[in-house]
Each structure stands twice: as C-alpha cells, then as structure tokens.
Amino acid sequence: METVTLQDSQSTPEGSADGGTPRSTPGGPPAGLIDLAVTRRGFLRGAALAGTGLVAATVAACAPAAGQAWQYATSKPLASGSAAPVASAAASAAASAAPSMSMAPTAAPSAVPSASAIANLPPGWSEHDINARQVIRRYLGKIAPALKGVYGDAAFAKLADMLAASENYPELTAIPEFAQVTQGNEQIAPKIVNGVKVFELTIDEIDHKIDATKAPLKALGYNKIWPGPQLRVTEGDKVQAVFTNNLKETTGVHFHGIEFEDFFQDGVPFVTQKPIAPGETFTYEFTATPHGSMMYHSHHNATDQVGRGLLAAFIVDPKDPAESYAKKYGVTQEYTWISNDTVGGFTINGHGFPAVVPIVAAKGEKVLVRFMNEGIMMHPWHLHGYRMRVVARDGARLGTAEFFADTLGVNPGERYDVIVDVDRPGVWAFHCHILPHVEGTEGMFGMVNTLIVTPTKVDLTPLLT
C-alpha cells in the first residue's frame, strides 16, 4: 500500500513565501485538519479525480484522439479480453478487492460494496445507491466516526445514518482513500547559487495510482511524482530549472505564464530549442515575472506526456508583501487544484474521487484555491453552499473586475485564483459540473472533492496513517 509522504512545512524555506500563508496542498495538511499555528505539520498535497464512472461510449463528447490507448476508467469489472488497459486494470483491481466475508474490520480499501449490502437493499434502492455510498465510505474512512467530535452529536447522527455506520463497515477503521495514495504537489526548496534559485529535477517513468483500488498506470513524473513538485519563487527572482531526462523518449519543459526575456527559454522543441534527449540535462534560466499562479509542463508530444503526468504548479509570489494573498486578502490557507482529463481519466492533482484530498478549513478562515487546467477540455468548478470570490485569472489580479461565482469554467491552460470565506460548517460538495466527469453508475468519481468546514480547528492527522 502506498502512503502519503509526510513533510514538515517548516523545513521548507519557501514555506512562507506568500506572506506566511499556510497551505493545505501542496506541502501541507488538508486545510484545517491541523492547527497550523501549533503544529505546522504538512502531509500532503493535491487531489484529483479520475476514476470510476463511465465508459467512453457514454461520454463521446470527451472522447480521446483516435488511436490513443486510454479510456475513462470504470470500477465495474469488465468482461475479460477487453483491450482497454485502464479498464482491464480496473477489473483486476476490483477482483483483488473483492468483498471479504469476514466481519472483522480491515484497513484494505474496497472498491465494491459487500455482497450482503447488495443482497439486502433498502426499499427503493438500487445497486447504484450502495455503490454511491461505498465511494463516500472510502473517501472518509475513519474520518467519518471522528466527525462526531467535530460537528456534535445531532449532526453526526445524520451523517452516521447516511453512511449506515451502525453496520460497522470496514472503511470506518481504514485510512481515507486520499491518504492511501501518493500525493504530488510537494513544494521543494531551491538551492541558492550566486543569488539564483536553482531547482534540480528529474523526469522519470513512474507507476501511478489514480486511487488505491486501481492497478497502477504507466505514467511520467517530475521527480517521480504526479503532479510534479511545486516550485515557488518571488517575483523578480532569477531562476534556473535544471531537468535531467531519465525517459526513453525526448521532451521539453515550458513554464506557462512566464514572460521570458530570452525566447530560447520557452521550452518548445523545434521552436525554441532541440528536444531534451534521453539522458540529457537541460537548464532553463529566466527571471520570474509576472507574479501569479503559473504552471510548468511538457511541451513535446504533450497530449501524451502531460496526460501521463508531466504537469506541475509554478507559483510566483508578489515582490510587494502587501500584495500577498495573506496580507491583502487575509487568506489563511491555500490549495492548488490541477485538473487533467486524459490518460488517468478525470483527475484533480493526479487522482480521481474518492482519492482526492479534501479542503478542510475552520469557520472564519479564508481559503485560496488555485485552479489550473492541464487537460484538454473545459471544466466548470462548482462549489456548493458558497460563492467563490474570483481574484485572478492566468496569474493576473482582476482588481475592480473581481467577481463572485458558484460555478467557474476553467479552460485548458487557464488558471483562476479564488478565495472562499468560510462561515458555515459542513461538508460541501465541490466538483466539475459537466456531469459525466463526476458521476456514473458506480456513484461519484473523477472530478469531485469537498470543502469540509469545521466549527473550530481540529487535528485529524492521526487518522491519516
């Protein structure tokens, strides 16, 4: 079983680059799981969805390019002999995760509900209801019983009734799905060489799990992680990004949103450079400007390489501390939300629901979400219960053009920064509103997350291991 990587955000010199804004992802705990002021323990970053829902035939509008060997994953075991790699992976994962007849709780993730649950459907329910509930059971794991202490007895009674906690189902003692897979977006610190911030990265083939119940995908990663490490600098910094290509294929790296002085740093093979050959190291040098939410990703065979995981966040904090989100807007934590929609299915930070890291914030907090679309289609992100204050597009602050939205379409290549002023506790759905990207016969999958607002700060870290 894979586990999340623990990280102490205090060990990262850039951890307070944005005026001291604690972050839930990357490089930090899910917002509010931890009292950041006390522990500053980070544990994961990112979340994504890709998963379990529909077969390609039902989402023809989103069909991949002809000849591409991928398909939206389904958690339903498919007929043997299927040529689709992802589908067969799902089938084998489902087979290995077959329901145990043991009554003993187990920490092993299960993509499928128990046979007895299906045999004893409540009146009016179908198998879909059982499957849909199972996804949420996996998402919360042993966070579910802990919500009693968070929301109080009355609210918890409703939650427990929804999930049928009285059945003592196995996931009640399992770590939540998102903590069972490796999460990317980890912020790394540069070396400082003659005043230049130097980031050294590798480009590698990896095995990547969209969620714990699925067989790993043959994927790619910067520093062996999808999304790659978050690189974070301050506006005006001199930056060197040194990439060693450990792949068997060529590549090139583009820093998306940066205004380069020297166009040969722009990372487009045969337009601004020769491709980086296997075994080669290539250094990009530039001044980080303007400030804002940027990205870095492959710009070579990119439909395939970005789709397989060569994507990451590049954050340029404002030089003027008064312009930081913490100082100017009172932001208390942030969450980087990188979407993709090709090889791994519909993902947020390289994972499909229920393996997506929730945003957890205490009442009174202001949460910054940086949406970054690294996919090939638009996704309208919809937050339940709140309006998002949209403060920046493609890194540029909107100023007097700021607006509020509960649904925000983010096109491929675009970034939007939004701030949510959380004032009402609850578990609020936060998902793409193109419905085939989020829900199917197996329940919710793919581009789904939640904003969990707690009445006060709570430390749920012990529940994640």
Ligand SMILES: [Cu+2]
């Ligand atoms: Cu979508």
